[in-house]
Structure formats: structure tokens, C-alpha cells
Amino acid sequence: MITIDRVSKTKSRTLILHDVTFEARPGRVTGFLGPNGAGKTSTLRILLGLDRPQSGTALICGRPYGKLDRPLTTVGALLDGSGAHRARTARAHLRWVAASNGLPDSRADEVLEVVGLTGDARKRAGRFSLGMSRRLGLATALLGDPEVLVLDEPVNGLDPVGIRWMRTFLRDSAAQGRTVLLSSHLMGELAEIADDVIVIDKGRIVIQGRLADVTGDHHTLEDAFFALTAAEADRPW
Amino acid sequence: MNTARAELRKLLTLPSLRLTALLTWTATLLLTYAYAAAESRGEPLGDAAALAPLGYTQAGFLVLGVLAAASEYQDGGQIHTTLLAMPRRLPLQAVKALALGAVTLPVAAATAATSTLPANGATWMPAATAYLTLTTLLGAAVAGVVRRAVPAVILLLGMYFIAGPLLRARPGSIAAAYLPDTAALNPSRGAAATIIWTLSALTLAALTFHRRDA
Amino acid sequence: MVSLVRAELRKLLGLPTAWVGLVLGTLMAPAVVLLNAPYTRRAITAGTLTDTSDLGLRDLGIGLIGPMVLGVVVVSSEYTSTSQNAPGARQLTATLTAVPDRLRLLLAKTTALVLIVAAQAAVTAAATLTLTQVLHGEHAPVPAPARVAAAILYWTLTALLAYAITLITRNGIVPLALLIINSTVVSVSFLLSKVTDLAAYLPDIVGTRMFIRGTDFPVEIAPVTAGLVMTAWVAVLLAVGAVLFHRRDV
Incomplete structure (x- = not known):
């Protein structure tokens, strides 16, 4: 179980994460979707204790990463x-x-x-x-052999066989009750494996929910994504 | 305990550290030979032949420390793996220093023996061993802050071999007793300076490591 | 070729470490002359410093860390990784894709390095020697232009020496350690020259004979011979470096 609660971070005076809040639940593959530079990696780095947020909490099984005992047995x-x-x-x-x-x-x-x-x-x-x-x-x-998997762009650099293998592996992991959180900018790829989807753009969560709900009336997740982020693009900071 | 084992393994499986240690020891051997040869020809190169070679080969120990610390930040991004496996940064930093000290100690002892024993300076050996080990830790601390090997080496060697001798050469200079490498030639005089410099550098490195995004 | 050299100049001047070498190398020598002025003056009046013909020129040596750093980073920067994803990816891959002819690439690199270091040496020598004239003019003779030119040549050859060694080792730390330790007040080469006279022909020692007159030397070497010997060292090491660079996989 991953719980991210109102995480904000400023880097060299730019707000890169703004009140990011979401959950990733056991037994499900949660896809974290957004264009390059939207804040996916920053969120994951904060979750893993590599970077520090200005405010908010990021917990794994109820504890911040730094408080886990033998962390590799909990999170991979x-x-x-x-x-x-x-x-x-x-x-x-x-x-x-x-x-x-x-x-x-x-x-x-x-x-x-x-x-x-x-x-x-x-x-x-x-x-x-x-x-x-x-x-x-x-x-x-x-x-x-962790119960939680956090993966940043896992299919980057893999060949077609590797991508297929990764997809099966992540589905199996979730089926065994693990929590799987993966980020990606590849919407087609994510639509193939995710149960839940969180869309982030310019440091803010745009929408989150089950894959079908996020896709909504749109044809594909990709269409939904462009509709959502285009609407956001004009919003002034 | 697990952390210590992991850090020791890391140090022992890094080829560049073995190579640096070997080169440093060989250079010490050659210099000791040069000093002994000059002495036997009746024109000694200086009055502290037991320690003088170490004044040069301490550079190898600085490099050893730099490589050990900078290896975390080199390509591949090993520091992420380290922090994911051992997220408590201050204890980690302490264990890192201890592990590096433990690995360096035998190399320092062998190097110190090579330089001091032939020149009848056996009494200096323990002090020289301690000095070289502390110098390694100082190098590691500086590289931990700079996070890149080449700039850290330029900084440290520039301090030790260019700025230091310059400051010391000035008549009536008071800097001599306060530089970190004073002990290399005069252990009784510079011991305090070496210890204080090393501890300060380690503290600074621990604080930056603790506060900085990895 | 001109555009290649320009690209290499731009690459070199885009490196923060290169700027450390440029700034340190240019400022060190004049700063030392300035800071040591009272002591030098006292030594001259007290009569402990009688041979003033090397004044200023001798101080130039302290700035040599500049050309050393520049010579090393020109090569070592190519071998640093550019991507965390593939530890094997290096800037050199991109460089060689742009300029596949390796010898032309080396020629452009060498030219860029020589241009930068010669300019740096000229500025530093002018500043240091002018300062020496202003501070100790009545005691220090103006050095002959040939000696100043020799000093500039020495800086340039030192940079090329660092560059050639780095080409061979593909790693910046070994040449930096070797050269910086050797540029200390009592250099290892100098120690060795006490053991065997042959050490007087080591590149860093023989090179100084081009423009330094002081005589604590076992072997007397004429300036021109000294220049030729150092150039030969650099040429041989560069040739080895170039052959290796040409043959090796990236």
C-alpha cells in the first residue's frame, strides 16, 4: 500500500509538485502517467526517500521509506x-x-x-x-522479494520480448497481491497493464481512478490524456 | 552490521581502489630507494628520510579516498541503490567512514613500514599509519561533498602540493602548524591539525549528505 | 578543419573544470608575486637573494596547474558517462559520430588546446613579469623576449604532456596526480635528479632549462637542447596516445 498525501516540492524556485495526493493499492497495477517533466520521477524519488518534499507525506505500508527496517524486503x-x-x-x-x-x-x-x-x-x-x-x-x-514494487519507466530500453516479459511479470506480481506502481509516458503501454491510472501534468494530479473511468467517453486513454492535459495547459500558475 | 558488510564488499570489489593502493605502495618503495641511494652516496636529500617519501605518496591515499566516495556518484547512479538499501543517511555515512578506514589501514601500514623501516624510523610507523588513514578519510569526505572525482582530486592535490608548500614557504608563516598535512613531516606537531581537519571534513560531508537530494 | 577546431574550443570552454584550470592557472602566479613582494624585497636588500635574473619567470611555475588541468579535461571529459541508463554511453560516442575521422579529431583537439593554453600562458607571463618589473624593477632585469617565449612554450608543452598521458590512460586522475605532485616545490623529478643524472632529462625538469638560469643542476643543458628534449618527450607520448586512440574501441 502506497499513500501519498499533499506532497509539494519546489526546486530552484519552481514549483515542481503541488499537493500531489494518491494511493496505490495491493493486488493492483497503478499507472502513473504524464508527459516528460510533469513530476512523475520527482514524486517517486520523494516516495523512496531520495528527495525531500517541502510539505506532505509519502508512506509505504504506513511508514516513510527511511523508517522501514531492511527496506528491500518491503519495497523493490x-x-x-x-x-x-x-x-x-x-x-x-x-x-x-x-x-x-x-x-x-x-x-x-x-x-x-x-x-x-x-x-x-x-x-x-x-x-x-x-x-x-x-x-x-x-x-x-x-x-x-518485496511486497511493493515502484518502477520508473520500466519498459524504457527493453526490446519487444523484454516489454512483453515485463508486462506479464507486473500482472503476475499484482495477481499475487503485491502493490505495483509504475510511471510511464507511454499511454498505449499503460493501457495494457494498469488497473488504476493517475494522470499528472505540470506537478498537479489531473485525474485519477480506474482505467475505464479515466478513459471515460474518450476512445482511448491517449485521447483522454490529451483532452485532460490540453485543458490544463492554459491554466496560469 | 549488515551495512558494514555491504560497504566493505563495495570497497573490496572496486578494481580502481586495488590499483591505486598498489601504485601508491610501489611509488613509496621507489622513493624510499631514491632517498637511501642518495644517503649512501653521501648527499642526503633531506633530514627526514623516514617520512619524506610519504610526503609525496600521501597523494595516493587522497586519491583512494576520493575514488571510494566518488564511485557512488559515477555513471550508473549507484547512490540510488545505496540509499534504497540503506536509507538512514547519518548512520550510513558513519559506517562508510569506518569501512573505508578499515580497508585503508593495512595499506597505510604497509606503506608506512616501507618508508620508515629502512630509514631506522620504526618509531614513526604507527603515527604515519594513522596519518595516512586519516588522510584517506579526508579525501573521501571532500569527494563526498564535491561528488565528482576529477574536480575533487584537483582541489585536494592543489591544496596539498601547491597551496600548502607555498603557505609554508613564507618566512614567519604561522600556517605551517594548521595545515592538514603538517603531520606528514612532523607527526608530533601536526597530529592535532590532521585530526581536526579530517573530523571537520567528515562532519561537513555527513551534513550535506543528510540534507541534499540524492 | 576550422569548424572542427571551433567546435573543440566550444566544448572545452563549456566545461566548468576547464574554467577552474583557466582561472587558477592565470591568477596564481601574479598573486604569488604580489603576496611575496615584501619578502622578496627584504631578501634582496639582505643580500640572501643575489641572482635576480630568474625573478618573475621562476614564479610562473606555480600557475602550471592551469595547463595541466586543461590538458587532462580535454580528454577525460570525453570519457565521462553521459547517461545513467547505459553506463557505457560516453560523450566520445557522440563526438565520434560527428567526427568519425579520429586523427582529424585529435588534430582539432590538439589545436584547440594549444590555442587556449598559449593564450593563457601569454597573458599570465605578461601579467607576472609586468608585476615583477613594477615591484622590483630596480633589481630585476627585463627578461629577454626569447626567454618569455620559451616560458610560454613550456606551458604549452606541459598541457600537451598532460593531454598525451590522459589519451593513454583514458582517465584523468592518474595524470593529474603525477603532474601535480611533480609540480610541488621539491618535485619528484628533482629528487631523482639527485640519484641519477639521467633524471635531468625528464620532461618537466628539462623544460625549465629553456628559460630558467639558476644553477642547482647536475647537468648543464643549453636552452635549445632543453626545448628539443621536452618536445621529443611530448611528441613520443602524443604519438603513442594517438595510435591507441586510433585503434581502441570507444
């Missing part, structure tokens, strides 16, 4: 990049992360297998392609 997160130092091998990277949360070394090889990187375990992260880097990032997120 995928941000941009692999999150691995280029000189370290994939296995060495996963092993230090595992050690940090008291997980056994064997988890490293298990998650490498889940994401299909078993054969590249001894390769240095700097030699990975974009798609492989993303898989390594996902492997890191899965180390603690």
Missing part, C-alpha cells in the same frame, strides 16, 4: 539506470546489495535467473547494453 524500486558501478560485475553488485539488507548471497543468482541474466553474472555493469542495464536494475529491485 527501479529508477533510471542500473544503479550499479560500471567496474563491478553484476553478481558482485547484487551481493553487496543483498548483504546490506541481510539477504543471503544465493539471492543474487536467483534474481539474475529471474531477469534472464544468468550468463552475464561475471560481466561488468559498464559493458551492459541499455536493456541489460534495466534488467540488472530490476534484479536489484527483486532481491528482497
